[in-house]
Structures are given as C-alpha cells and as structure tokens.
Amino acid sequence: MDFMLDILKWIQTIRTTFLTEVFTSITILAEEYVAIAVFCIVFWCLNKKWGYRIGFAYLLSGVTNNAIKEVFQVERPFVRDNELVPIRVETATGYSFPSGHTQGISALSTALATIIRKKWFTALSIILVLLVAFSRMYLGVHTIADVSVGAIFGFVCVIDANWMFDYVEKKQKAEWLLFLFIPIALGLIWLPSDDYIKAAGTIISFLIGYVLDQKYIKYEAKSPIGKQIIKFVVGMTILIGIKILGQKLLGETMVADFIRYFLIGAWMTIGAPLLFRAMPSRK
Structure with a gap:
C-alpha cells in the first residue's frame, strides 16, 4: 500500500499552476x-x-x-499520509475506495459508447476515463487502486444495466425493475452515507418514472428544434431550482438529501416529460 502513496507523492512533485488548472477542469467533467x-x-x-x-x-x-x-471504508490517501496535500478536497467526500469520479465517468462514457457505437467515440471515452483517473491521483484524493477498480466497476455497471433493461423490455415487465428497491433500501439501513442516500433517492424516483412512462406517460422526445431548446432551458432551470430551494427549505440532513434527490429524479423522468408533452409546438 505504501508504494501507492509514494506514487502520489511523486505526482505531487510535478504539480504546476497550469497542470493543476488542466486536471481540475478534467475532474469536473466527472461530476x-x-x-x-x-x-x-x-x-x-x-x-x-x-x-x-x-x-x-x-x-x-x-x-x-x-x-x-461503506463496506471497505478505506480512508483518503491524504488522511493516511499527511505529506500529501490534496487539491479541491471539497469534492473528495466519503471514503476513498473505489473512486466515485472515475467510476461515474467510466459508466457514463461506456453507456454512451454502447449507443453511439463508433470507434472514434470509444477511443475518446477510454482516453477520458484515463484522464479523469489520473486527475484524481494528481489532485491527491485517490490512489491507483481506487481509480483502477472504479473504472472497472463503472464498465461492469453498464453491462449489468443493459442486461436488466434488455430483459424487462423483452418480457414487457418494466415493473420488475422495482425489485431493486429491496437491496437499495437495505443499503439505506446498513450503509448510510450522504452520497449513498443521494444516489438512492435519485435511482428510486428514476425507476418509478421509468415504470410510469412505460405504462402511462409514454413520452416522446422528438420535437422541433425551437421546442427542444425551450425544453432543455426550462427543464434545467426547474431542476436547478429544486436542488437549490430544496437545500434551503429542507436543510442538509440525510433525510432532506434523500427527499431532494428523489425530487430531482422525479422531475427528470416524470414532471418534465409531462410538462413538455403539454407544451405546444410551432409548425
């Protein structure tokens, strides 16, 4: 384990103002x-x-x-070794293993790559994941083990997600995805953390939105370009409003975070589609 901290110490010696700005910008892409x-x-x-x-x-x-x-509870590298000076430490929440930024960008990039199916995009996705992984090490908030496992798990989550969607679509049983509430709820009981609660609140409302759409809403994304712009601007404005006002009105407790992120997921998959469907389109 010491050699992984030594790697971070070496990276720390090559930091410059320019590189710090570059890798800070890269890590933001994974938020x-x-x-x-x-x-x-x-x-x-x-x-x-x-x-x-x-x-x-x-x-x-x-x-x-x-x-x-929460299972492994590996402390951040700068907690384990005070010679490490982290940058943008406010985004390094919770434990260290595996890297959330790296896993998130791995999942997002892989999901997009499975849809776009172009070699150039797949190559770009791999490069982006590697850059984000290195940025987390450059900033001193993750070890090479954290980012490596995060990248792998992100990829695996896409495979699992696509398999589940293929299965329920083939069986025409969207509601079967709601069985995921059981392990998610157990996690809320046994593995409570701010970040887990936010993710759980969002995915629960997301899955409810998916089932409601398949059964009742039946949203269609296709619209004239003018309406598309309005949809995105209005939708994001309300989403940001939910996030900001929810924090001010509900506070920052774990229960408040769950409710706020549940509402964000519900807006994205239920509220916004219903609003957009009711909006008139110019011919």
Whole structure:
C-alpha cells in the first residue's frame, strides 16, 4: 500500500499552476452536473430509450460505488499520509475506495459508447476515463487502486444495466425493475452515507418514472428544434431550482438529501416529460 502513496507523492512533485488548472477542469467533467446535463439532453430531446439506459447505468454505478465505499471504508490517501496535500478536497467526500469520479465517468462514457457505437467515440471515452483517473491521483484524493477498480466497476455497471433493461423490455415487465428497491433500501439501513442516500433517492424516483412512462406517460422526445431548446432551458432551470430551494427549505440532513434527490429524479423522468408533452409546438 505504501508504494501507492509514494506514487502520489511523486505526482505531487510535478504539480504546476497550469497542470493543476488542466486536471481540475478534467475532474469536473466527472461530476454529477455534467452527467445530469448529458442525461437530460439525451432523454428530453433525443431518444427516451437511450436516456433511460444512460441514466440507469450511471445511477446504478453511483449506488454501487457508495455501497462499496461503506463496506471497505478505506480512508483518503491524504488522511493516511499527511505529506500529501490534496487539491479541491471539497469534492473528495466519503471514503476513498473505489473512486466515485472515475467510476461515474467510466459508466457514463461506456453507456454512451454502447449507443453511439463508433470507434472514434470509444477511443475518446477510454482516453477520458484515463484522464479523469489520473486527475484524481494528481489532485491527491485517490490512489491507483481506487481509480483502477472504479473504472472497472463503472464498465461492469453498464453491462449489468443493459442486461436488466434488455430483459424487462423483452418480457414487457418494466415493473420488475422495482425489485431493486429491496437491496437499495437495505443499503439505506446498513450503509448510510450522504452520497449513498443521494444516489438512492435519485435511482428510486428514476425507476418509478421509468415504470410510469412505460405504462402511462409514454413520452416522446422528438420535437422541433425551437421546442427542444425551450425544453432543455426550462427543464434545467426547474431542476436547478429544486436542488437549490430544496437545500434551503429542507436543510442538509440525510433525510432532506434523500427527499431532494428523489425530487430531482422525479422531475427528470416524470414532471418534465409531462410538462413538455403539454407544451405546444410551432409548425
């Protein structure tokens, strides 16, 4: 284990102002705001089926990542060795293993790659995952083991998510996905953490939204370009409002976080589609 900390110490010696700005920007690409924006563009404006697969893979990865963190409880490298000076430490929440940023970008990129199916995009996705992984090490918040396992788990979560969606679509039993509530709920009881609760709240409302859409809403993403722009701007404005106002009105307890992220997931998959369906389109 010491050699992994030694790697981070060496990386720390090559830091420069320019490189810090570069790798800080790269690590931001793996944060939830980017994933939410990508999902909303795809789901609201391009293709509902693609959106559900991307969103489910990413959220499954998030729940899995935070559950594993709570099981292993590996402290951050800068906690284990005070010679390490982390950068942007406010984003290094919870335990260290596996890397949430790396696993998240791995899941998001892999999900997109399975849809786009172009060699250039697959290559770009691999490069992005590697860059994010190195950025987490450069910033001193993860070891090589953290990012390596995170990248692998992100990939595996996409395979699992696609298999589950293929199965329920073939059987035409969308409601079967609701059985996932059982392990998620057990995680809320046995593995409570701020990040797990946020991920759990979102995936629960996401799955409810998926079932309701298959049975009743039947949202269609296709619209004229003008309406697509309005949909995205209005949808994201309300989503950000839910996030900000929810924090101010509900506070920052674990229960409040669950409710806030449940509402965010519900807005993305239920509220917004109902609103967009009711909006008139100009011919």
